[in-house]
Amino acid sequence: MENKRTPVIQLKGITKRFGTKVLANDNITMDILDGEVLALLGENGSGKTTLLNMLSGIYYPDSGEIYVKGRRVSIKSPHDAFLLGIGMIHQHFKLVNVFTATENIVLGLKEKGGLDLKAAANRIREICDEYGFDVNPNQKVYDMTVSQKQTLEIVKALYRGADILILDEPTAVLTPQETEKLFSVIRNMQAAGKTIIIITHKLQEVLAISDRVAILRKGEYIATVKTSEATVSSLTEMMVGKSVGLNIERPEVKERSLRLKVSGLSCRNADNIEVLKDVSFEAYSGEILGVAGISGCGQKEMLEAIAGLQKLEPGAEITYTHPSGETETLIGKSPKQIRKMGVSLSFVPEDRLGMGLVGGMGMVDNMLLKDYNRGPSPLTDKKPSKELAERIHDELGVVTPSLSTPVRMLSGGNVQKVLVGRELASAPTVLMTAYAVRGLDINTSYVIYDLLNEQKQKGVAVIFVGEELDVLLALSDRILVLCGGRISGILDARTATKEQVGYLMTNIPEAEEGGNADDSQK
Amino acid sequence: MTVRNNGRDPFVHLTKRAPVSALAGLLIRAGAFVFAVLLCAIVVWIMIGVDPITFLKTMFTGSFGIQKLENAKNFTSFWRIFTSSYFWTTFKTGCKLLLLAVALAPAFKMKFWNIGAEGQFLAGAISATYIMFNYPGLNPVVLLILMLTVSLIAGAIWGIVPALFKAKWGTNETLFTLMMNYIAIKIVDFFFNKWRGTKSALGIINIDSEAGWLRSLWKGSESAWFRNEDLIFMVTVLIIAVLMYYYLRLTKHGYEIAVVGDSQNTARYAGISVRKVIIRTMALSGALCGLCGFLCVSSQGHTVNSNLAGGYGFTAIIVAWLSRFNTFTMVGVSLLIVALENGSALMSNTYSDLGFSVAFGKIIVGVMLLFVIGCEFFINYKVVFRARKTQKEAVEA
Numbered sequence: 001m002e003n004k005r006t007p008v009i010q011l012k013g014i015t016k017r018f019g020t021k022v023l024a025n026d027n028i029t030m031d032i033l034d035g036e037v038l039a040l041l042g043e044n045g046s047g048k049t050t051l052l053n054m055l056s057g058i059y060y061p062d063s064g065e066i067y068v069k070g071r072r073v074s075i076k077s078p079h080d081a082f083l084l085g086i087g088m089i090h091q092h093f094k095l096v097n098v099f100t101a102t103e104n105i106v107l108g109l110k111e112k113g114g115l116d117l118k119a120a121a122n123r124i125r126e127i128c129d130e131y132g133f134d135v136n137p138n139q140k141v142y143d144m145t146v147s148q149k150q151t152l153e154i155v156k157a158l159y160r161g162a163d164i165l166i167l168d169e170p171t172a173v174l175t176p177q178e179t180e181k182l183f184s185v186i187r188n189m190q191a192a193g194k195t196i197i198i199i200t201h202k203l204q205e206v207l208a209i210s211d212r213v214a215i216l217r218k219g220e221y222i223a224t225v226k227t228s229e230a231t232v233s234s235l236t237e238m239m240v241g242k243s244v245g246l247n248i249e250r251p252e253v254k255e256r257s258l259r260l261k262v263s264g265l266s267c268r269n270a271d272n273i274e275v276l277k278d279v280s281f282e283a284y285s286g287e288i289l290g291v292a293g294i295s296g297c298g299q300k301e302m303l304e305a306i307a308g309l310q311k312l313e314p315g316a317e318i319t320y321t322h323p324s325g326e327t328e329t330l331i332g333k334s335p336k337q338i339r340k341m342g343v344s345l346s347f348v349p350e351d352r353l354g355m356g357l358v359g360g361m362g363m364v365d366n367m368l369l370k371d372y373n374r375g376p377s378p379l380t381d382k383k384p385s386k387e388l389a390e391r392i393h394d395e396l397g398v399v400t401p402s403l404s405t406p407v408r409m410l411s412g413g414n415v416q417k418v419l420v421g422r423e424l425a426s427a428p429t430v431l432m433t434a435y436a437v438r439g440l441d442i443n444t445s446y447v448i449y450d451l452l453n454e455q456k457q458k459g460v461a462v463i464f465v466g467e468e469l470d471v472l473l474a475l476s477d478r479i480l481v482l483c484g485g486r487i488s489g490i491l492d493a494r495t496a497t498k499e500q501v502g503y504l505m506t507n508i509p510e511a512e513e514g515g516n517a518d519d520s521q522k
Numbered sequence: 523m524t525v526r527n528n529g530r531d532p533f534v535h536l537t538k539r540a541p542v543s544a545l546a547g548l549l550i551r552a553g554a555f556v557f558a559v560l561l562c563a564i565v566v567w568i569m570i571g572v573d574p575i576t577f578l579k580t581m582f583t584g585s586f587g588i589q590k591l592e593n594a595k596n597f598t599s600f601w602r603i604f605t606s607s608y609f610w611t612t613f614k615t616g617c618k619l620l621l622l623a624v625a626l627a628p629a630f631k632m633k634f635w636n637i638g639a640e641g642q643f644l645a646g647a648i649s650a651t652y653i654m655f656n657y658p659g660l661n662p663v664v665l666l667i668l669m670l671t672v673s674l675i676a677g678a679i680w681g682i683v684p685a686l687f688k689a690k691w692g693t694n695e696t697l698f699t700l701m702m703n704y705i706a707i708k709i710v711d712f713f714f715n716k717w718r719g720t721k722s723a724l725g726i727i728n729i730d731s732e733a734g735w736l737r738s739l740w741k742g743s744e745s746a747w748f749r750n751e752d753l754i755f756m757v758t759v760l761i762i763a764v765l766m767y768y769y770l771r772l773t774k775h776g777y778e779i780a781v782v783g784d785s786q787n788t789a790r791y792a793g794i795s796v797r798k799v800i801i802r803t804m805a806l807s808g809a810l811c812g813l814c815g816f817l818c819v820s821s822q823g824h825t826v827n828s829n830l831a832g833g834y835g836f837t838a839i840i841v842a843w844l845s846r847f848n849t850f851t852m853v854g855v856s857l858l859i860v861a862l863e864n865g866s867a868l869m870s871n872t873y874s875d876l877g878f879s880v881a882f883g884k885i886i887v888g889v890m891l892l893f894v895i896g897c898e899f900f901i902n903y904k905v906v907f908r909a910r911k912t913q914k915e916a917v918e919a
Contacts, residue, residue, distance in 0.1 A: 309790055336793030347791070355787040361780065369792045372777045379772050 007031040007067075008164060008195050009055065014064035016050055024050040028064070028221040030214055032164075037186060037196045039210035039227070041203075041239055043294070045467070047219040048199045052166050056088035057081040068164075087157025088166040091173075093149045095141045102137040105156045120159075127158050131188045146271065147178040154185070164195045171205055172296070173273060183209050201294045203232050203506045217241055232507070233499065240469055240502040248449050248474040250494075251457055253286035258321050259461035260306070260430055266313040267301050276301045277485045283430065283461040285323070288452060290476030290493060291465040292501050298485035299465045300350055303432045306463075307347045308335045323429065323459075339370070346428035348419055350435050350465075352412075356419045359408035363389040363400065366407055367422055392421035396447065413444045424451060431455055434465040449475055469498050483508050539904045550897055558893035562886045566869075570876050577869070584868025585612050585861035605750060612857065612864050614752050617759040618818060620856040622831075622838035624763045625810030627847045628803050631770060632783040634685070636804065638699030639811045640835025641706035642680040644828065646673035646812025648710045650819045651826040654734030655717060655727055662738040669734055670816055677812015678805040680706065685804035689797040703835070710828040726824045736821040751821040758817065760853070762810065767849045779803055811835070844895065858894075862887045 009032040016025040025047045032038055042048045053059045055066070057078040066073055068084050075081050081088070095104050102121045121137035128135050133151050141149060150170060157165055171179045186196055186209060200206055206213055206227065213230055215222040215238045222238050263280040276298040283289050293299055304310040306318060308330065318330040320343050328341055338345055353359040357366050367385035375381060389403045396417040400410055407415055420436065433452070437445040452475070456462050466472045472479055476493040481504040488504040542550070559581075563574035572580075583589060587608040604610060622639045629636040650669040657665060684698035718724040732738045736751045770776040778799045782789045786796050819826055837859060845851035866883030 307791070334793055334795075335791065336795075339793060349791065351787070354785055355791045358781050358784045358788050360784045365777070365780075368777065369781065369788070372774055372792075378774060380774050380777050 005033040005035060008034040008069060010067040011051075012065040012067070014051065014054065014061050014066070016047075016054065016059060016061055023219050025054075025061075026219045028216075030221055030224060032195060032197060033212070035190065035193055035195055036211040037190055037198065037209055038224075039206040039213045040197060040199045040216065041201070041206055041213055041235060042216035043201075043239060043467075045218070046216040046239075048216055049168055051216070052088065052168065052197065052199060055081065055086055055164075056166060057086075058088075082160055082162070085161060085163045086166065087160060087162030087164070089150065089153040089157060089168065089170065091168045093153055095149060095152065097142040098140065100138050100140055101135055101144075101152050101155075104141060104152065105159050109160070124155060124159060127155055131158070131185050131192065133185060146173045146273065147175075147181070150174070150182070151185075158189075158194075163193070164197070165189065166197045166199075168199045169201070170198065171200065171202060173271075179205070201506055203235055203503075206230075206235065207232070215239055232503065236499050236502040236506070240498050242498075248446075248471065249453055250475060250477070251453055253457055253459070255459070256284040256286045257323075259283050259285045261317070261319045261321070262306065263317045265302065265305055265316045265318070267305060267310050268313065269301070275485050276305070279482075279485075279487055281480055281487065281490060283463055285429070285459045285461045286456055287477040288456050288462040288464050288475055290472040290479040291463060291482065292469060292472050292479055292505060293482035294505055295467070297482040297505075299434060299482060301485075302482070303347060303349070303434055303463070303465065306330065306430075306432065307345060308333050308338050320430075336373075344426060344428045344430070346423035346426055346431045348416075348423050348431075348433040348436055350438075352415050352419050353408060356423075357407050357415065360406050362402070362404035362406060363393065363398070363418055364403050366418060367392075367425075369422070370426065388422070388425055392418060392425070396421050412438075413440045416440060416448070417444070420448060420451065424455065428455070428460055430461045430463070432463045432465075435467060436464065437471070438467070445471075469501050473498060473501070481505055537904050537906055539902060542901055547901055550901055551894065554893045554897035555890065558890040561893075562889055565889075566878070566886070570873060570878050570882075572869075572873055572876065572878070580869050580872060581862075581865035584608055584865040605752065608864060608868070610752070612861050613756060614822075615864070616853075616857040616860040617756045618814060618822075619834045619838060619841060619860055620763060620852055621759045621814040621817070622811060622834055623841035623845070623852045623856060624759075624766045624849050625807050625814065626838055626842045627766055627849055627852070628770060628776075628779055629681075629807040630842050631847045632779045632800065632803050634688070634800060634804065635696045636681065636684075636699050636807055637696055637836065637839055638680060638684065638702045638808075639838050640831045640833070641699070641703035642677045642808040642811030643815045643818075643831045643835050644703075644706040644710050645676040645680040645808075646815030647819050647826050647830055648706070648713055648815075649673050649676040649812075650734075650816040651727065652713065654819065658728050658731055658733035660733070662733065665734050666736070666739065666820065669820060670813070673812045673816035673819075674809045675812070677815065678809040680812070681804040681806075681808020682801055685801045689800050707828045710826060710830075714827055724825055724827065727826075728824070734820060735824055736817075755817050755821045762813075763849045763853060770847075770849075775799075775802070840891070840895075844898075859887075859891070862890055 011028055011030050011032075014025055014028045015023075017023055028047075028051060040048045040052065050059060054061050055075065057075045057080050060076060066075060068086070073080075073084060075084065075086075078088075096107065099107065102117050102124060105124060106115065106117070106120050124135060124137045127133065133155055135148070135151055135155050139148075141152070144152065150173070154165065154167075170182060174182060183205075186198075190196060198206075198210065207230070210227045212224055212226055213235060214224040215235070217239065225234075225238075260283040262282070265276055265279040266274065267276045269275045275296075279298065279302060281289070291299055291302070301310055305312055305316070312331070316331060319327050320330050321327050322342070328343070330338055330343070333341070347356075349355040358369065364382060364386050367388045368380060368382065372380050386403070392398060393400070393403065398410070398414050398417050398421075400407075400414060407418055410418070416436065420433070423431065431452070436448050436452070440448065449471075452462055452464060464472070464476060466475075473493055473496060479491045479493045479496060479501060480487060481489045481491070481501055483505055486508055488508045489500075491500060491504075559578070560574075563577045566572050566577050567574055585608060588604065589607060622643060625642075626636055626639055650673040653665065653669045653672055657668070660668070680702055681699075684693070684695050684702060687693040687698060688695045714724055728734055736754060737749065740749050770779065778789070778794050781792060781794060782796055782799050789796050789799070815830070818830060823830065841852055841855045841859065844855045863883075866886045867880070869886075870878050870880045870883045872878075
């Protein structure tokens with residue numbers, strides 16, 4: 001049945017770069033058929049959202065052609081996309097909180113005549129009846145649940161006459177019941193002749209809802225397959241690719257001892273969505289514990305919880321074991337208190353300039369960040385910081401006009417060197433890094449891997465949150481996989497395969513759902 | 523359903539410029555100032571008929587002239603003439619502005635937009651006056667220490683209240699500090715009316731006993747030059763400006779303020795209690811404004827009214843920004859602003875019959891400030907006009 005359909009959108013040779021380094025979309029050519037549900041599948045940074053943002057007028061392609069309904073078009077703004085009947089529902093909703101559903105829908109519409117909210121509300125009710133939506137036109141947005149806001153965004157697109165709907169990770173914020181409801185309206189919309197494109201990571205959902213699946217990997221278009229002919233493992237393989245041999249060392253450390261025991265970690269974000277669910281694991285000295293997962297699956301919260309920066313739900317335990325054997329709990333302690341307890345915890349956060357460093361300060365002042373408070377004097381002592389800054393500058397080869405140049409002005413790789421250098425200098429017993437090599441070139445990445453291995457051999461418990469599966473498999477001793485805020489498995493990195501990890505990133509094995517998944521090789 | 527594509531860049535757009543050298547920056551700013559002065563001179567020439575040379579001479583006399591003021595005719599000694607000259611007035615008033623700007627520096631460095639200096643100043647001034655008005659019989663030293671203490675506390679409270687609300691409930695500090703100004707103004711009005719009773723004005727307080735006046739400390743003894751109330755005021759302000767410079771640069775508190783101002787997440791990561799730093803810094807900022815209120819009451823007017831700050835609580839914001847929160851630069855900027863005001867005041871005194879009104883003087887000051895502030899924009903940004911060829915491309919598309 002699908003092969004009878006004609007393409008409603010054709011992409012030809014679409015390329016998009018960000019800066020000189022990042023190639024987000026590389027010469028992508030693909031078709032989207034009229035009236036189908038197409039799933040766009042890919043890992044983080046594979047270019048899914050970028051590609052669809054070019055259809056919705058957020059970005060403009062560097063090169064390539066877009067045809068809508070057979071006609072060459074140029075989509076320069078969301079308004080252009082709207083005129084072509086393309087509506088995108090973003091991950092972060094674009095609604096005015098203090099307005100009602102109706103007011104949000106008519107906002108920005110240039111209709112002739114006066115503003116008739118009653119007529120608009122009636123049309124909204126018609127749309128809801130037609131597709132089975134549940135929207136109260138007079139409800140204020142601040143009174144709505146996440147799912148209701150999403151529904152409102154979809155109704156908004158339909159009200160404006162969209163017949164091609166793009167949904168960016170629509171299920172990420174929904175409960176299973178809400179997801180089921182969303183899928184039923186997607187089926188209704190499809191029955192009414194709409195074309196729907198869904199960006200997603202979740203393989204089960206891809207199989208449940210889509211007609212065809214298009215796979216992107218690292219900005220390249222891999223293939224489009226019929227969902228009826230696809231399986232979880234075939235899709236996983238296309239998504240993560242074949243294993244690439246990397247020349248990363250994995251030194252063996254004989255002596256390992258328990259350093260950190262975490263159990264029952266749960267927390268909610270600012271929108272009151274549970275982002276970590278009952279996470280339990282152990283970290284040992286002399287090993288690198290890799291953490292894999294699609295981004296936003298709780299990695300950030302997990303590390304911040306250990307560092308004393310997250311408010312946790314009751315029932316969590318974080319126990320630190322000193323090398324001497326004494327144990328202490330880290331729950332409810334601030335970073336300063338943790339430091340005072342003699343726990344040397346180093347943390348390289350994902351947001352380097354927004355959390356790890358002070359962008360407006362130079363290297364010397366940034367070295368001071370964690371121990372500016374040393375000594376009884378009310379004055380800061382910059383001498384050790386200056387020496388440390390000079391040492392890091394020389395040893396890691398930081399390129400900067402001067403030690404007092406604000407680190408904001410440095411390139412990403414140099415910023416990371418400054419941060420990693422400072423964190424390693426404090427002789428940590430636990431070292432946590434989030435995306436330590438993101439945005440770095442190959443050589444700098446290897447410098448970082450070597451530094452991590454060096455720490456591991458010194459007996460540090462290293463927790464390495466990464467995004468490249470090849471690197472995680474080559475560098476880690478064990479790999480903890482997070483999926484939607486839960487641990488979907490802890491694997492021995494020496495024997496695990498890329499497919500296994502890729503599968504766990506997108507699925508929680510039934511048997512382990514809700515339970516403690518810490519079944520390491522120990 | 524047609525999609526138009528005119529493919530044109532905007533007519534002008536701005537790009538950030540590479541930082542200019544310190545000397546070039548200084549020259550650009552000085553050039554902008556000279557240009558503004560000349561422009562004003564020409565406008566005055568055309569509209570009032572005062573030639574540029576006279577204009578510049580009068581402006582200079584009014585701001586930095588050693589000539590004695592009208593009411594100082596009877597003074598004979600050089601020191602008495604000097605301390606009542608235009609020059610002296612400019613420095614004295616400049617120091618008042620400077621202290622308020624210095625008080626704002628730590629809050630602004632923390633990116634806490636305290637626009638409540640006026641209210642914090644008045645809170646300090648009214649509480650000092652309250653003590654001075656009600657307990658004139660106290661030992662002069664005890665009285666002044668008491669006045670100082672209550673004014674510091676009152677100013678600090680005026681600063682802490684918005685900080686507490688911000689730290690606890692995330693309220694907007696700009697609105698909050700602004701509103702606190704009006705509360706302070708009304709409190710001052712209340713006491714002003716209560717104390718003046720049936721008189722038309724409050725007048726100078728304790729004019730006979732000089733209780734609560736700074737010079738009551740040496741009443742009866744020889745009035746040596748270093749016992750000048752104004753001089754003590756100026757020296758105190760300059761010392762505070764220097765201390766603030768080093769407080770922000772060298773101390774642990776100063777470091778915390780800088781980190782919180784740059785990124786609160788980084789501050790939390792470093793184990794800094796953001797709430798504590800915000801409250802402590804606002805207490806300091808408010809207390810210094812309160813101190814300024816105390817100094818003005820005890821050493822300058824020896825009275826209070828709701829216009830005592832004279833809008834300098836707001837002008838101080840301009841000073842703090844223009845100086846990029848550097849308290850040494852603030853010295854120059856405060857003097858410049860007060861000098862312009864005093865210069866144009868003399869112009870309007872001298873040439874009011876030709877039509878140089880007070881309002882015209884304010885316009886002159888406004889134009890000069892606009893140029894000085896405006897040149898900052900051109901130091902940081904480059905204006906790029908649309909190139910012609912893109913229009914050709916647009917036709918093709």
